[in-house]
Amino acid sequence: MIDVEIAAILHRAIGLEPSTIGPGIAQRTIEAHMKRLGLPTAEAYRACLRSSPEELQELIESLVVQETWFFRDPDAFVTLAALVISRRRNDNVRILSVPCSTGEEPYSIAMALADTGVPLSRVAIDAVDVSARALKRAEAAMYPPNSFRGSNLGYRERYFRPVPGGFRLDDATRAAVRFHQGALPRLPLEVAQRRYDAIFCKNLFIYCDEPSRKAIVTALTCVLADKGTLFVAAAEAPLISGGDWRAIEPIAASAFQRGERRKASGEISAPPSLAKMTPPARPAMRAATPAARPRVAPQPPPPARPPSVRPPSLADARRLADVGRLREAEEICQAHLKANGDLADAHFLLGLIRDAQGDADCAVESYKRTLYLDPEHVEALMHLASVMSKRGERASAERLLARARRAEAERRSR
Ligand SMILES: C[S@@+](CC[C@H](N)C(=O)[O-])C[C@H]1O[C@@H](n2cnc3c(N)ncnc32)[C@H](O)[C@@H]1O
Incomplete structure (x- = not known):
């Protein structure tokens, strides 16, 4: 059982609910840090966490879950591309990815938009995470094979080149993303002063309790432009829906907008030009499905029918x-x-x-x-x-x- 005061320190710092990261994991991590520092009691470690921001950051770095990959939840990128191209041709687009972990999400945003024909010169993506280590890897933009999941890896051919141990992202795509360190619900000053057309906040709420979730949603609402869209993970959609937020179904069940007038059916109108588009294939068939090219771009040929010599799998x-x-x-x-x-x-x-x-x-x-x-x-x-x-x-x-x-x-x- 994790020390309640240490849990409270973590909760205040990043909104983490330690029980969500697995039975015993938080406690074992804390014990490992106490051992490294030669601190025999929880009381001594608490005092250390209170007086040393560096030690608190060390603990956070080893507790946060950084699991991510390119085009995780392909639906979200399809929906974003559709929303962006429904705007006027010359409008600039500003997008926030928080938490961005090691960068796969914000770079996927850049690739999805570029694939749709949106010039990256029109796109500014800010990406925020509490982990300095994750951000360092994001800035290096060098990824191991595990960051590329599923079988549709055409984007890897188009945007990466192989290097020893993995793949390196091209400079133009890297340049579309700016990384910042920060812990929600507080946003880095530069980010807090901007307004974003879309915010990706995925796979964070599942680690937070209700008050932290509310504080984070409030902070994000302050930087979301009018008619902006908030993307969360499919599993987090039930945590957001209701109140002011409406899923922009039938386009996507985990993309939300605020302040829209509800239609009689209870659904939200899609932006006019978006309503004419083919809705993206949904739902993503598995968390690790191939990253589909946005539907609005020419489609890859459908898979050939499985050969008759073996039953289809x-x-x-x-x-x-x-x-x-x-x-x-x-x-x-x-x-x-x-x-x-x-x-x-x-x-x-x-x-x-x-x-x-x-x-x-x-x-x-x-x-x-x-x-x-x-x-x-x-x-x-x-x-x-x-x-x-x-x-x-x-x-x-x-x-x-x-x-x-x-x-x-x-x-x-x-
Ligand atoms: C599972 S990853 C999600 C990455 C990406 N959004 C995705 O869905 O693939 C969770 C990230 O949240 C970051 N994180 C946890 N609490 C945070 C907070 N309060 N503020 C900013 N980042 C946080 C962690 O460092 C980690 O990189």
Whole structure:
């Protein structure tokens, strides 16, 4: 059990709720720091954290979760590109990515916009994180293979060159992003003075308690331009929806705008030119799906039908689903279940497909079947929470999210 005063110090500094990072992890990390400093008691370590900002930063650096990768949640980048090109041709665009971790997110934003034909000279991206170590890696823009996940890595060919140990981003894309150190809810001065057309604040709220989340949302609201869009992770959408914020569905369920007039149906109008566009394929079929090129750019050819010599696999189904061929993807899932019996991943994929087809009842059934087979299936918990939240069942969504956080923490501590 982590010392309550140390927990309070961390909470004040970065809004972290230590229990969200896994049972025992925070405590073991604290003990390792006490040992390194030769401090035998929690009291001595508390005093050290209070008097030394450097030691507090050391502790923060070893507690924060920096997991990220390029084009994580492809939907968000598709939606952003659609929003940006719906503006006037010569408007400049200012975007904030916070927390940006090691830079994959803000650089993905730059690549997504460049792919859509928006000149990077029109784009200014600020990126903020509390971790000085993460920011150093972000500025170096040299990435190991693990930062590139999924199978659609065309962007790596276009924007990176191979170097020993990984890939280096080109200078023009690097130049579109400026990095700043800061701990939300406080924003660095330079950032606090600007207004952003879009803010990406993804995979942070899950580590915060309600008061911290509220403080962060308030800080971000102050720097979000009128009609600006706030992007959160799909799992965090239930934490944001309600109040002043409306998801800009049917475009994206985890992109929010404020102060819009609600239509009678309860939905928000998309910007006029956006409404005419093909909505992006949604939802992203898995956290680690290939980064789809924005729909507004020419589409890559759809995957060839799987060769007849082997039965189509779930990976084939996922690829088809990613390019919107939902019916075929569904058929493969059903055949897979028939041939191989009940498999959690096949039911989960079916759930995503049904969600994307707008059949929420069947999606819920598939997610529940997934959880019956694998009660700790984090993605199924998150997607089910998202459906529940859209139905207005907030308590049930919150419970599912709490379960997802525990399952994720458990997975990481193994
Ligand atoms: C899981 S990463 C998310 C990165 C990226 N947004 C994504 O979704 O892939 C979480 C990041 O939050 C940063 N962080 C945690 N608390 C923070 C705070 N209060 N202010 C700024 N950054 C914070 C951590 O240093 C870490 O790099």
